[in-house]
Amino acid sequence: MARKKDSPQKAALRELMGNYLKENNVKVKDGTDVNSIMRDMMSIILEGALDQELDEELGYSKYDYRNKETDNSRNGHSQKTLHTSYGDMEIDIPRDRKGDFEPQVVKKYQNSITQDMEEKIISMYAKGMTTADIESHMRELYDLEISDSTVSRITERSCQ
Known part of the structure; x- marks a missing residue:
């Protein structure tokens, strides 16, 4: 039986993952390997979403300071350990100088994705x-x- 046609997003993700596994010589032998890959992917997705949230909060993207209309700015990152169904992972949480940033994807004091x-x-x-x-x-x-x-x-x- 043939595989049903993937959505464009799923096809792109399939190609991306195939290239990643091949280029980095990653061998998936068991569920532990899959968990490790999923944990890495989840941390990258969460960090990207958090960076986008801060961009939205500040009103300008990281290197677009010319369009900055606020006196607040980025102030590096802090690390947080999250407990997930894939195991513990470290993610970098962006900070702002005034401390006003309240992330929504991973809220302050949240230490588990599985709420x-x-x-x-x-x-x-x-x-x-x-x-x-x-x-x-x-x-x-x-x-x-x-x-x-x-x-x-x-x-x-x-x-x-």
Whole structure:
């Protein structure tokens, strides 16, 4: 059976990924390799989206300072570790001089892309799983290192 026709975006992405894998001699042997590639792609996409958000906030792009109509400007990047279903990743969050920038893609103090993670933990706890079982389950399914005590704090918070 033939593959259905890709959308132009999917075809472009397929070509891009094929070239990337070939040019960088990346071999995909198992799911761990796929996770690693997905984690890298996700960090690049998130960083690009955050940079675009700051461009929008400031009203000019990075090197277009001649069109600058604000007294605020870029002030480098800070690093943040995000927990994702692909594992932990480091991303660079752009900053502005005045500290007014409130990113929406990855909000301040957000440390997980999967925002429903706490709900999943609470649901597992409500179904009778022990904190150790939940910790093990989260490590196996999401490659997230979460301690028994963190699970306990999350579940205690939900019971109050």
